[in-house]
Amino acid sequence: MKWEMTFLNKFIITRQHYVGDSYFTALLDEKDKFREIAFHPLSEENQVVPGIICIARVKKIAANLDAAFVDIAKGVTCYLETAHIKDAWFSKQCRSGKLTEGDELVVQITKEAIKTKYPIADTKISLTGKYFVLTNEKRPLAISSKLSADEKERLSSQVQLFEQMRLFEKEAVTDTKQNAGQEEKRKPHSLIVRTNAAGASPEELETEYRKLLSDYQKLAATFHFRTCYSILMLPKKFYENAINHLYQEELGEIITDDKNIYEELQQLYAGNPDILSKIRFYENDAISLGTLYSFETQIQRAISERVWMKSGAYLIIQPTEALTVIDVNSGKNTSGKNAEEYYYKINLEAAAEISRQLRLRNISGIVIVDFINMAKEEQRKELMHQFRLSLKEDPVPVRLVDITKLGLVELTRKKERKTLLEQVAQLR
Incomplete structure (x- = not known):
């Protein structure tokens, strides 16, 4: 395949050997100037990474810090922020209305361990998509402050329509579970509209809304039956998270020289022709992707x-x-x-x-x-x-x-x- 240089913003995914051995992502602007650089482990298996949702056990209450320490696996302790404890999902609660040592509850890892600090967990569960973030926090609809007033109004109306459709569908379906009302009561959700929702079609918005809501309801309906330390949901692939967090208007091309990642991207965005059209597979035996964009030099400059x-x-x-x-x-x-x-x-x-x-x-x-x-x-x-x-x-x-x-x-x-x-x- 002949590779032609273009002047679009580029998001690059490759495996690098300049600093250890890991996957490497970079965002370049239209002048090929680096704007973001990040390293990702070759395998996230057995690693405490942001996004993991699991059942944790309260190990110690730190009342003076308004926090607690929880174990998410044997010998793996996290710092639990208790700001959202009122919305927590308990699979086992020793004392009603109060967090107690020995309690088991659903947490999500929000920050990885840094130096001597523990990873940070939260009882606020967030499922993040390209356009929305769906959480178990009880709060009104929130819309990105970076959106225009007209776009905020359009998206607000669209979300209200989705909610009305959901309630209508729920009423139209015959109850097949005796505890359906109780189940719905314990899993309220709220929605945050992201900046990337700007310009998205109603069909794109509805597709993602339904997918996030389905995942959320499945999680809420099944966590009670899972044992302590169970992993309920793994985070998305690092490249999917990275792409979702980019402003879509600045994303011109997604380039990778890893065949497996290329095929996964093709499958992942099969239903999104806008992103699918931007995915490129780099194949050139004469010059590697890293050499083409001077990765080693750019990494050294970025830490200088x-x-x-x-x-x-x-x-x-x-x-x-x-x-x-x-x-x-x-x-x-x-x-x-x-x-x-x-x-x-x-x-x-x-x-x-x-x-x-x-x-x-x-x-x-x-x-x-x-x-x-x-x-x-x-x-x-x-x-x-x-x-x-x-x-x-x-x-x-x-x-x-x-x-x-x-x-x-x-x-x-x-x-x-x-x-x-x-x-x-x-x-x-």
Whole structure:
């Protein structure tokens, strides 16, 4: 097959040997600039990975932390957040209305173990699709804040229609179970509409809604009959999760050189012609996929402390135990007559690059940015405005706080998985 270079955004899935041995995914923009990099174990069997739903046993109550420690397997302990305990599904409860040691309940792993910290579990069960997230949390319909007002209204009406259809179908079907009413009572659900739902057809939305609801009801109806430590549901394949979390408008091609993954993708998206048309199998004995896109070089750049920018200025990115510090430096450039204007341009360039680096390196938690000092208030305001716009392109929630009295910019980014540096360290 002749391989032609295109200028669409690309999502690449391959097996890499540069850092340990694992699957490797990367998102490249239309200029083949890397925007995301992640490593995935060759097999997730026997691994505590986010998304697993299982029956756990309460090992210890940590009342001072408003949390508990639970075992999801013999010798495998997780930290349980109890914020959603009121909606928990108990398969065995020692004392009604109170979490007690020895209780058995359904949990979902939300974060993997990091350094000395336990994996984190939650009693909030979430089934995630491309357009929706269906949960056992009792809350009103939630719609992504990134959608327009018109699209929010359309999607809200569509979801209401689905719910009405579901209730109508339920009433139309004769009860075949004596406890059908009780079963329905203990499995209420709520829906979150994702950004990717923008522009989706009613048929696409309904298909996914019905699939998520069917999986959810099956889970709710059967967990009572499962023993402690049983795995009720495994997470989706890493590449399906990654594709679902991408903004669909930025997804031009899905490229892999792994025949098995290619065939699985073809099967997985057989009912989605939009994504199916984007899947490509790379086959070239002369040059590997990794060589074509310089994976090894890109990985090293993405974990390097120094990041050079086109202007000759550079960033210094230093992660610490508590937070990440990013310093903007003018580099070899010297100030001239228009120093203020020049530093302003460097800061604007840095803001865009920092936004990219946060996503590329999967930096999370507290981040402090030390931009080059600017005397003009209007330039500082415009910098913050442009920085905020750049951060909005990140699928992971980022909160830009403000500029401190010392001229430092504060922001936080939600932690969803290990940083790129931690992933590399784990493989080495």
